Amino acid sequence: xxxxxxxxxxxxxxxxxxxxxxxxxxxxxxxxxxxxxxxxxxxxxxxxxxxxxxxxxxxxxxxxxxxxxxxxxxxxxxxxxxxxxxxxxxxxxxxxxxxxxxxxxxxxxxxxxxxxxxxxxxxxxxxxxxxxxxxxxxxxxxxxxxxxxxxxxxxxxxxxxxxxxxxxxxxxxxxxxxxxxxxxxxxxxxxxxxxxxxxxxxxxxxxxxxxxxxxxxxxxxxxxxxxxxxxxxxxxxxxxxxxxxxxxxxxxxxxxxxxxxxxxxxxxxxxxxxxxxxxxxxxxxxxxxxxxxxxxxxxxxxxxxxxxxxxxxxxxxxxxxxxxxxxxxxxxxxxxxxxxxxxxxxxxxxxxxxxxxxxxxxxxxxxxxxxxxxxxxxxxxxxxxxxxxxxxxxxxxxxxxxxxxxxxxxxxxxxxxxxxxxxxxxxxxxxx
Numbered sequence: 001x002x003x004x005x006x007x008x009x010x011x012x013x014x015x016x017x018x019x020x021x022x023x024x025x026x027x028x029x030x031x032x033x034x035x036x037x038x039x040x041x042x043x044x045x046x047x048x049x050x051x052x053x054x055x056x057x058x059x060x061x062x063x064x065x066x067x068x069x070x071x072x073x074x075x076x077x078x079x080x081x082x083x084x085x086x087x088x089x090x091x092x093x094x095x096x097x098x099x100x101x102x103x104x105x106x107x108x109x110x111x112x113x114x115x116x117x118x119x120x121x122x123x124x125x126x127x128x129x130x131x132x133x134x135x136x137x138x139x140x141x142x143x144x145x146x147x148x149x150x151x152x153x154x155x156x157x158x159x160x161x162x163x164x165x166x167x168x169x170x171x172x173x174x175x176x177x178x179x180x181x182x183x184x185x186x187x188x189x190x191x192x193x194x195x196x197x198x199x200x201x202x203x204x205x206x207x208x209x210x211x212x213x214x215x216x217x218x219x220x221x222x223x224x225x226x227x228x229x230x231x232x233x234x235x236x237x238x239x240x241x242x243x244x245x246x247x248x249x250x251x252x253x254x255x256x257x258x259x260x261x262x263x264x265x266x267x268x269x270x271x272x273x274x275x276x277x278x279x280x281x282x283x284x285x286x287x288x289x290x291x292x293x294x295x296x297x298x299x300x301x302x303x304x305x306x307x308x309x310x311x312x313x314x315x316x317x318x319x320x321x322x323x324x325x326x327x328x329x330x331x332x333x334x335x336x337x338x339x340x341x342x343x344x345x346x347x348x349x350x351x352x353x354x355x356x357x358x359x360x361x362x363x364x365x366x367x368x369x370x371x372x373x374x375x376x377x378x379x380x381x382x383x384x385x386x387x388x389x390x391x392x393x394x395x396x397x398x399x400x401x402x403x404x405x406x407x408x409x410x411x412x413x414x415x416x417x418x419x420x421x422x423x424x425x426x427x428x429x430x431x432x
Contacts, residue, residue, distance in 0.1 A: 126181025
């Protein structure tokens with residue numbers, strides 16, 4: 001089992017020393033949010049910007065304890081892994097709408113940073129990397145699709161020696177450069193957003209885990225030392241739900257991702273690794289992803305591709321993958337390695353909506369490993385649904401999500417079978 005308290009790059013380099021009290025009273029609110037990661041904070045901030053400020057956010061540990069503080073910091077286009085999985089439910093027009101909003105995440109993040117003067121090391125430049133002719137063909141399709149959105153950013157397919165223009169690796173034969181994407185220090189982004197949220201008068205409590213929820217016209221959430229009674233509730237726990245809400249528990253299953261951080265590297269070495277100082281991922285169903293940081297480090301992450309297990313030595317496991325891409329880093333020291341769970345749904349598409357028969361109990365979960373950018377898009381749509389309502393909310397919340405049977409007893413087996421199926425499907429979609 002991963003030691004959840006392991007330091008990460010993000011906790012080691014955070015710029016905001018925010019702390020919030022523990023809830024120790026019984027209070028009233030219009031909205032109570034359970035979860036202090038991107039989903040909870042972003043939805044609350046969207047609501048606050050609409051004038052709904054009588055909100056309470058409850059975080060069981062500290063802000064960013066979950067996936068928000070354990071990811072690659074990649075800002076990439078898209079929502080979910082394969083939109084064709086939901087095509088039968090939303091239709092051609094619905095799929096087009098989702099595809100169009102899926103490119104908005106980077107602009108939402110950049111707008112937040114500018115509006116609230118957040119120090120989060122935002123940097124443009126993303127490379128989707130291909131190993132083969134089949135993947136190059138897929139990247140050509142992606143190039144056309146991205147350009148059809150008229151984002152105004154440079155988007156270019158690179159092949160052969162052109163690939164070295166953006167990355168110093170012989171592993172790839174093609175790359176799709178998207179200058180609208182990039183990377184960000186996700187924990188500093190979250191903390192900056194939380195600081196902005198508190199400026200609206202929203203109450204945030206840390207070390208205040210929800211222990212019980214009583215539904216009704218007014219919903220009561222009880223913690224160890226207090227309670228919140230509110231007209232609306234948002235579950236925003238993702239992979240840290242811990243079985244507290246049975247209906248949501250059945251819709252996702254946790255798998256794991258792992259990252260490392262190198263020692264600080266020279267400017268010359270960083271320039272060799274990434275002339276654009278960007279972020280990258282390949283396009284296989286289970287990706288390697290990495291980026292350079294503001295401190296001249298390389299942050300490299302991945303998940304086990306077929307069998308679901310937790311490596312005993314995270315530094316060595318991730319280092320071996322890193323050296324397949326950058327063999328000239330063999331003498332570089334690894335300063336930190338960490339990991340964490342990510343909640344996946346059967347269709348690998350984010351889940352929003354309300355609990356059955358409880359129209360005032362909302363939820364968001366199931367980013368399936370792609371959460372930094374999509375959370376900013378999805379939570380904007382979710383806030384529309386929690387306030388005035390919108391066609392976009394109706395569309396995304398209409399996507400049905402299957403129960404995952406046997407997850408409590410056979411999680412490693414189910415995840416391994418899922419990965420094998422996901423990888424096999426990659427041959428059909430040109431991603432392997």
